[in-house]
Amino acid sequence: MYGLLAVARVQPLWVSFFRALAEAGVDVLCLPPHFKCRWELPQCVALWVLLGRYQICREEGRGRVVGVWGGVAVLAGRGEERCSWVLARRCEESLRLDFQPPEKPRIMVDLSLWHEHTPGEKHELVEQILAALNVVRGVLWDGVLWVTNAPAEFLQLLDLHARGLIHGMKIVGGLPPLSSPVVLDPEGDCLFTEEVAYSHDEFIIGGIVDKERTAKSGTKRLAQLIGVEKRCRIELRGSRVGVPDRINKITEIVLKTLSGVPLEEAILAAQAKRDRVYRLMWEIQKRAVRGPDGRLWITPEALAEANWLRAPPEEVELALRKAHAVLIRGPS
Missing domain, CATH: 1.10.10 (Arc Repressor Mutant, subunit A)
Structure with missing residues (x-):
């Protein structure tokens, strides 16, 4: 188990979502047959409802209890337990839930240097952003992942790599207003710590892949282009050696830290072989x-x-x- 900080800034999306379900009168919820989930089960329910893939429907159903979250029992499979609410693709009477997903913290992948990449690097960049989306979905939801200064070519490649993907990422051609940004730069002049994580709202990751060329001081140049001065490096016991550099891994480190995991443990958990x-x-x-x-x-x-x-x-x-x-x- 990770040692947790006193108060985690980020809680899984499902915590507030299931609280809202209980407050709306949902006490037992049936899942549909063959419900697919790659994260925690309540997280999948919250995420797919938010993205419009499923609805909470007023219907009778049966199943066996697979867990209770936020005071809501969830049924699945064959069983004799009864429910009056069902998760379904479409229905005549769906629940209008008073739930606003979090807008912050924001993970922002900036593509200001997209034009400098080779075709192969552009494909790799899209794959890393999709992997970052998967990481974000395991904790929060798509709406906190921004892709900024994104050219039209990025959207074309995104459709190529994930055709038909239903998502809620914020993909914009510029940069939205920022409240307290920090650029995560391996050559940054400040050290990224738990305190830095907890005191900033926007975590900007350079959309940079340099597998086929050398992008000297790329993140510094990107930070100058977007007008963000604070650049912090992630270190592991005084060195950058062994600190993951993929966009999805940096995203994982940030979200784990904001969830109360000590930074060192977050880095170790994100390390690849x-x-x-x-x-x-x-x-x-x-x-x-x-x-x-x-x-x-x-x-x-x-x-x-x-x-x-x-x-x-x-x-x-x-x-x-x-x-x-x-x-x-x-x-x-």
């Missing part, structure tokens, strides 16, 4: 000594200290090989 291995190589190189054979030597004790990342054994072995390091026992 590549990130952990690179950081572990760096930690090994700091603690190893050069042996007579030219390779790095490291003791089991030093290796255990290096692996505060909690990397599994196969990743530790890979990091040792990539660092050209060998494990030694006893005095060298």
Whole structure:
């Protein structure tokens, strides 16, 4: 379990949504057959109703209790428990729910430097934004994810990658008014902390992919173009090594931190295998000594200290090989 801060700024969307359901008189809700969900079940209900995929309908149904959230029992599958409200695609009598989803915090992916990307990088950028949407949906909803300064070509590629996607992302050709923005820049002059996260409303991520070229100081130039001065870097114990750089991973780190997860734990949870291995190589190189054979030597004790990342054994072995390091026992 993650250690949580005293008060989380962000709660899952379903918490307030199911509270609104209970206040509207919904006590038992039946799910439709084959209801698909890739997040927490109540989160899927809240999200799909908000996006118009489903409605809360005044109908009789049956099922078995799969959980109770916010005072609302949810039924699914075969069972004898009864409900008077059903989640359905369409119905004659749907519930008019008095519920306003949150507008902040806002995750903003800015595409001011879209024109500098190669065709392959543009496709990768769209894929990362779609992955960020998936992350956002696991906690909040589409409306807090903005794609700003988006050209027409982005919309064309979005349709190509996710044809028929029903979404509520805010895709705009400019930049909306900002209240307290911070640009997340790996070369930023301030350090991103829990306090920074809790004191800002807009988290701007540069829509930059440089797999086929070098985008020198790209995020700094982007920040200057959009007129945002504050640029903060995310570090892991004093270094950027091992900090994920994909848009969806940065989004995950921000939302976990706002949900009360300590920043370090949020970074570790978001790391891909590549990130952990690179950081572990760096930690090994700091603690190893050069042996007579030219390779790095490291003791089991030093290796255990290096692996505060909690990397599994196969990743530790890979990091040792990539660092050209060998494990030694006893005095060298």
